[in-house]
Amino acid sequence: MLQEFEFVGVLSAITLTIPIVTLLIAWALRPKKPNPAKQTTYESGMETIGDAWVQFKAQYYIYAIIYVVFDVEAIFLFPFAVALRQLPLYALVWAVVFIVLLVDGLLYGWRKGALRWN
């Protein structure tokens, strides 16, 4: 078992080496002529305004969490849907239980006003 991980070790070494070597080559070959326009964050884009460390509205996170509910649901339901023909009725009942639990979570968020933007 442990010997099989040698393979992983060799692969990791290779994957680390390739980008480092490429970066080193690029660094050695490229001309270095910096000027203020080149040093900006987006060279041909908008001028950046203010600090990146600003406070986000906490509601974004609540939306993200509710989104994750559906994400997880999709991940679990896809393999279930693919195998549906071979599964007994029993499995369908469990899938429904699973969805009911998730819907309960959504209803909770809805009722608590997590879906209202203010």
Place this chain on the structure above:
Amino acid sequence: MDALRLLTPEITITIFAFAIISLDIAWNDENKSRRILPWLAFAGGLATLLMIFYIWPHVDQYNYTAATDAGREVPMLAVDRMSLFFKMIAVLTVILVGLSAGEYVEKHTPFRGEFYGLMLLAGLSIMLLVSSTNLIMIYLALEFLSITSYILTGFLRRDARSIEAALKYFLYGALASGVMLYGFSLLYGATGSVDLATIAGSLETTQAGLVVAAVILMLAGFGFKIALVPFHQWSPDAYEGAPTPITAFLSVGPKAAGLAVLIRVMVVALPAFDVNWTPILSLVAIFTMSVGNLVALWQTNMKRMLAYSSIAQAGYMLVGLAAWSAAPPSAVAYLGGVDAIMLFLLAYMFTNLGVFAIAIILENQMGTSEIADYAGLIRRSPYLSVALLIFFLSLVGIPPTSGFIGKLFVFGAAVNQGLYVLALFGVFNSVISVAYYFGVLRNVFFEKGSDESPIRVGVAMNTVVTITVVMTLLIALYGQPFIQLAADSAQILAANF
């Protein structure tokens, strides 16, 4: 029995938890929630307890030899006597804490549905954790327990100390989980399996160093839940800031769960493996007892003092596991020490929840939990004062109480295996603990308080205190059934006997 029936306790508690949360939002009615939800939580606890008793007689028929995941009714979970015992502890904790939380919840938070729902879900997570026989299941259940505990600790979200407690608990917890997962990955790398019984089968062929490292890293995760030294730093802050009923829950529930999973990993996965765990376990036990007791001496806040006291108590429990690990390898079926831990835990649960019930009553009345404010309690409520005396006698381990029986068995198991130094440390520590427990009692009985008004005790609170007092005395005075229960419970499925 088929899988569905073996899981009835878990299913019952899940249904009640979701019913509580859903009904709370469906009603959207303060009065209705206040009247019905606590009783629904209580009913849920009782129903789950009944289900555990219903399954109990049926789990004796297992063949205990090499039951790996493949041939089991419920994959990844072992429904055996040990897990049922710990489930009983979890559910009793939820019931007693739920009963004593009523008034506190009304005073501090409008979110009743979430409080009782999460309490039941925390109970569910412990029930899953104590029967996990698979590293992945252990991790998922442990995270489930952790996340519910974090939320409950930070439940008073307008209270800065509660938030601070939750954040500290979360940061330490995240670190401990990471370290534990690293241990899991090493164990998986060494054996190629996540099933404990299969790991046990393939350990003989792997390197000692790797497995010792893996186990020590895993100990960080379990030790964090049990609050073993040196993974205990979160506990005093979390205990002090958390809502007091939740502190009571944290001091019993996650501790029992962590201990159960530690026992299961040790007993199921590691005996085939020729490493002497006794020195590691003994050292952790000695440090846990000593640090807990010595630091408790300096506390002026009841909740903080109880935090350190419960760290020390966890140390005593670990003595039992050290005693088990010291048994000669020829007697692998020997689970002596494990039954001692269970008896100790049973005694500790009733005693500690009783102390916390009194702390909650006094906090509801006085608004603080400083030990100085306990002065003159004897004139304000003789019943609570005497109850507190009984609980503290039990925590020290003085005869007519359950704590004595628990300690007798745990230290007895250590002496049986020739771990005299460990037992001696345990006894010394019990003597040290007299100082701080009796410091509180001195305040209660001999100091004069500024406030002389009698303490009002509600019906639910009275019930909790009475139950815990009766059980604390009963386990000592009529101990045979409880000793038998602990001995019967030391049966572990999937162990390679």
